[in-house]
Amino acid sequence: MSQPVLICRPGDRGNALAALLREQGACVEQVDVMRLEPLPEDHIQRRVWMDIDQYHKIVVVSPYAAYCLSDALDRYWPQLPIGMNFYSVGRSTASVLFEQLGVRVHIPPLSHGEDTSEALLSLASLKTLTRQRILLVAGEGGRTLLADTLRARGADVTRLAVYRRVYQPPTPAMQQRLLTGNYRALIATSGELLEHLAKWCEQAALNQPLIVSSHRLAKLAGTLGFCDLKVASGATPAALAAVLSRFCNPKGADVDQGT
Secondary structure (H helix, E strand, O other): OOEEEEEEEHHHHHHHHHHHHOOOOOEEEEOOOOEEEEOOOOOOHHHHHOHHHHOOOEEEEHHHHHHHHHHHHHHOOOOOOOEEEEEEHHHHHHHHHHHOOOEEEEEHHHHHHHOOOHHHHHOOHHHOOOOEEEEEEEEOOOOOOOHHHHHOOHHHHHHHEEEEEEEEOOOOOHHHHHOOOOOOOOOEOOHHHHHHHHHHHHHHHHEEEEEEOOOOOHHHHHOOOOOEEEEEEOOHHHHHHHHHHOOOOOOOOOOOOOO
């Protein structure tokens, strides 16, 4: 049996990536060490949802945050207010917002190569934000770069956590894979998730190919001891699968280029 590709990505996004890789002929196993769950709605969330028409811009950091936002707006706003501008860190998040809410979304330009907070902050419409109210929809914890930078540019920023990450150890079988490095490649798109998983990665795993979705994440992986780093052009299934196909073919195998 061929060595599996390990996917360190929870929920629907992990399932979509697994499906694409299997279509391309890869053996895939998902590393089930984290799940996402919505936070119970409290009075702070309710106030934000009721007053959402007071925000000039809404920035959504992940697909799961987009689903949580969509669910809230469906409950509080049968018809979306006019004049709000939506932004997302990545294309996957933008797709969820468009599918769920039918809104157009500002995203980083393709020329930046990666779907990152830094790329989003390069947009001209986010450069000068004096007296603008911005709602940042995210999960608990995570980076503060977006909120800090938007405030420094003059915005009044409300960061609203709508979900939490719940971590757990890998299964005994997965711990054995990480101990022996018995896999083709590991794919990770979250720094917090990679830091959690690294606790079980022995040297054999650290020497195996690790595919990440940004140079920032590659830098973190290097500090954790991972040696064979491959950086995708973004966090989409297509971008991650392209790196696997290009750099991580099974040992002893040649890619048929039609020659």
